[in-house]
Amino acid sequence: MTSAAAHESKTRLLDAALQVIRAKGYAATTVEDICQRAGVTKGSFFHHFKSKDDLALGATAHWEAMTESFFASAPYHQPIDPLERLLGYVDFRGAILTGDLPDYTCLLGTLVQETYATHPDIRAACDRGMSRHIAELTRDIEAAKKRYAPKARWSAESLGYFIQAALQGSFIFAKAKQSPAVVRENLAHLRRYLKSLFTPQDTAAARSH
């Protein structure tokens, strides 16, 4: 057995974990749930992972790898103008809202809610993963800010967090309402905010009327 094929079971388990955890939450997900979905046995599971918590850690790493390449190859990076790239990101987030809820919601956001107080290492892994994605996004924000709003008092990073928070919160409402409609509407608000931030404004009263 080649080493690539050798790890197929492990990959299947990780893929299964992403789906099941996003659907049922971490605590309610049983090892056998994941094994069943992956089509492997418990023996195989515990061969690849020390424990359920170890799987969670593996799942966050797997998630990071998947999402990083997914976003890296997305089309919104093409424009030369950084603001266009940023708005392209927001639009892209709207465009990928297909399939069922577990298909487009965020593993890390789900996971951290359940584990922040009880599983320090999982919490830290979620924090790292989300922060890394935001750091990537922040590069475009920084560039857009330099060009369109160099004097603004908000930081590029804080705006990156705001965008992600709006997304994460939108997912909560999508779950509550069983529909991505609210995500789309919130992305429209986000887009409007971004445009207002990057549209050079005369200060306060310096307008007609």
Added chain:
Amino acid sequence: MTSAAAHESKTRLLDAALQVIRAKGYAATTVEDICQRAGVTKGSFFHHFKSKDDLALGATAHWEAMTESFFASAPYHQPIDPLERLLGYVDFRGAILTGDLPDYTCLLGTLVQETYATHPDIRAACDRGMSRHIAELTRDIEAAKKRYAPKARWSAESLGYFIQAALQGSFIFAKAKQSPAVVRENLAHLRRYLKSLFTPQDTAAARSH
């Protein structure tokens, strides 16, 4: 024992549930966790609640009652200007970020993430509770819109959802980072967005330059 005192145990259980579920999540919370925190026994628990799921439903109702009166008596309602009330709400949400994470995060947001796919009635209860709070908020938004941005194409309700989504998402990051700092920064962005929405704008290019 009076009927008020008679329900003291039940209230203690509900209060305990709010805390423990927000800290550990619903699935990871055991009935005994809640009993211990409430200082009552399991017998008492199952006297008042048919099941753990029944407690969750009770907890959402309890949460709604608590938060409704909490926000109803908050000071931000006083201004006559609806925009001031709305900005007052945002500021108020920043002012109440005290204590530990489970003290200021939202039960319903936590709960719905874990239960949306597996517990239809709990999901529906969370949806109802969050929507009710938003409906309340939407009244001020509607009034502010009528006065300051009557022609704007966004709906008052969608803005209510956006505000709540930003809050819920901020709580996720607060948990990841173990600090409410990011919530405060996001509220600052939110405030900036609201001000921009309600500041009458000349259309597009009708500016200097």
Added chain:
DNA sequence: GCCACCATACCGACTAGACGGTATGTTGTC
């Protein structure tokens, strides 16, 4: 080219403990 040796991958029955829920009291109040 064969075989002993070994590591990795995988299997599935089993266990110990945790947990939701129940059955059976006990106590106090009207």
Added chain:
DNA sequence: GACAACATACCGTCTAGTCGGTATGGTGGC
């Protein structure tokens, strides 16, 4: 004495994790 509000002991199930075992494929000695 009836009923609500507890309390305690207990039960059955579910589940993370274990453990002895098998299959497969690679490696080195001869």
